Amino acid sequence: MKKANKIYTILIFAFLYAPIAVLILFSFNDSNSTGVFTGFSTQWYEELLNDDATLNALKNTLILAVLSSLIATLIGTAAAVGINKMKNKYIQQSINTVTNIPMMNPDIVTGISMMLLFVFVGGLVNASSNLSFWTVLIAHITFNLPYIILNVLPKLREMDRHLPEAALDLGCTPMQSFFKVELPAIMPGVISGLIMAFTLSLDDFVISYFTVGNGFETLPIRIYSMTKKRVTPDMYALSTFIFVAILVLLLLSNFVGERDRTKKVTKNSKKKAGAGK
Numbered sequence: 001m002k003k004a005n006k007i008y009t010i011l012i013f014a015f016l017y018a019p020i021a022v023l024i025l026f027s028f029n030d031s032n033s034t035g036v037f038t039g040f041s042t043q044w045y046e047e048l049l050n051d052d053a054t055l056n057a058l059k060n061t062l063i064l065a066v067l068s069s070l071i072a073t074l075i076g077t078a079a080a081v082g083i084n085k086m087k088n089k090y091i092q093q094s095i096n097t098v099t100n101i102p103m104m105n106p107d108i109v110t111g112i113s114m115m116l117l118f119v120f121v122g123g124l125v126n127a128s129s130n131l132s133f134w135t136v137l138i139a140h141i142t143f144n145l146p147y148i149i150l151n152v153l154p155k156l157r158e159m160d161r162h163l164p165e166a167a168l169d170l171g172c173t174p175m176q177s178f179f180k181v182e183l184p185a186i187m188p189g190v191i192s193g194l195i196m197a198f199t200l201s202l203d204d205f206v207i208s209y210f211t212v213g214n215g216f217e218t219l220p221i222r223i224y225s226m227t228k229k230r231v232t233p234d235m236y237a238l239s240t241f242i243f244v245a246i247l248v249l250l251l252l253s254n255f256v257g258e259r260d261r262t263k264k265v266t267k268n269s270k271k272k273a274g275a276g277k
Contacts, residue, residue, distance in 0.1 A: 020243060023236050023239055023240065023243075024236075024240050024243070025037060026233055026236050027044055027045070027233055027236035027237040027239070027240045028040050028041060028042065028044075029041065029044070029233050029236075030043070032232055032233060044232070044233040044234045044236065044237045045234075045237045047234045047237075048234045048237045048238055048241075051234065053222070054219075054222060054234075054238065056217075057217045057218060057219045057221070057222040058219050058238075060133075060216060060217060060218055060219075061202060061218045061219040061220070062202075064133075064136065064137060064140060064201060064218060065140075065198050065201040065202040066198070067137060068137055068140035068141050068144055068197065068201045069144060069194055069197035069198040069201055070194070071137075071141050072140075072141045072144035072145050072148050072197050073148050073190060073193060073194045073197060075141070075145060075148075076144070076145045076146075076147075076148025076149045076152060076193060076197075077148065077152050077186075077190055077193075079099075079145070079148075079149055080148070080149045080152035080153045080156060080186075081152075081156065081178070081182070083095055083096065083099075083149070083153065084153060084156040084157065096153075099145075099146050099149055099150075100146060100150075101146075102142065102143055102145070102146050103146045103147070103150075107143075107204075107206035107207055108206050108210075110139075110142075110143060110206075110207055111139070111206050111207040111208075111209065111210035111211060112210055114135075114138075114139045114142070114207065114210065114211050115131070115210040115211050118130055118131055118135045118138075118211060119131075129213055129214075130213075131211060131212060131213040131214075132212075132213040132215070132216065133212075133213065133215075133216045135211045135212070135213065136207075136208050136211045136212040136213075136216065136218075138211075139207050139208070139211040140201045140204065140207070140208075143200070143204075143207060144197035144200060144201060147193055147196045147197055147200065148190075148193035148194070148196075148197055149193075150193070151189045151190070151192045151193035151196065152186055152189040152190055152193055153189075154189065155185065155186035155188060155189035155190075156182075156186055156189075159182065159185045159186065163181050163182070163185065164177045164178070164181055164182055166181075167180060167181045188259070191253075192253050195249050195250075195252060195253045196253065198249065199246055199249050199250070202219075202242070202245070202246070203220070203242075203246070204218075204220065205218075205220035205221065205224060208220065208221060209221055209224070219238075219242075223235060223238070223239075
């Protein structure tokens with residue numbers, strides 16, 4: 001039975017990661033063939049680094065991902081603190097439900113609805129262009145917010161509620177109490193939410209496609225435009241870069257979560273040892 005479970009697990013992982021392994025392999029192909037590996041070469045990475053349009057799209061994507069994740073983290077953390085402090089449980093549950101809707105909503109519905117909203121508002125203010133960098137930034141902040149709240153809220157609920165009160169009793173202002181006591185306690189959740197928001201923004205295509213203006217192009221949109229023609233191995237090299245970047249971010253996120261769990265176990269062990277004495 002154990003052997004069968006191991007075989008099943010290996011087959012699942014092979015099914016999931018074999019396409020990525022093939023993609024990485026052909027990014028080092030000596031020829032432009034997408035079906036026959038003729039030899040090892042880094043020419044497609046060199047060609048990618050000399051492609052100004054792709055590098056500009058990469059720069060736009062990174063700027064968008066960094067700004068949207070940072071702003072969403074600030075707003076989402078404040079929202080999570082506010083939701084956690086609500087005394088009416090029914091209102092709190094209702095807001096949590098409304099917050100989770102964007103995560104369950106299909107991306108195409110979110111993208112089209114936000115596009116219509118931006119066009120409507122642009123018509124009201126007589127804007128020369130309804131869609132631009134700012135519209136796609138607002139869209140990314142919007143769909144990132146639920147993930148920030150989802151990561152921060154559990155940390156707030158795990159935190160000892162008496163800690164902020166103790167800080168206030170010791171002379172801290174409410175703002176000092178938050179930054180010196182609450183924020184360090186929920187920081188693992190904030191960092192996890194920030195990394196998740198950055199990854200989602202970096203990867204997004206559907207919502208960006210409907211809300212971006214003509215003068216701004218993100219990397220997923222550029223890759224999509226290239227698929228209308230023959231895909232060359234330099235796109236394999238680009239996909240390899242993206243895969244490695246996301247893998248590093250996920251490892252960092254897991255490291256932060258594991259370190260937080262280790263601290264909790266150590267803290268609980270010390271409490272039990274103190275109680276035993």
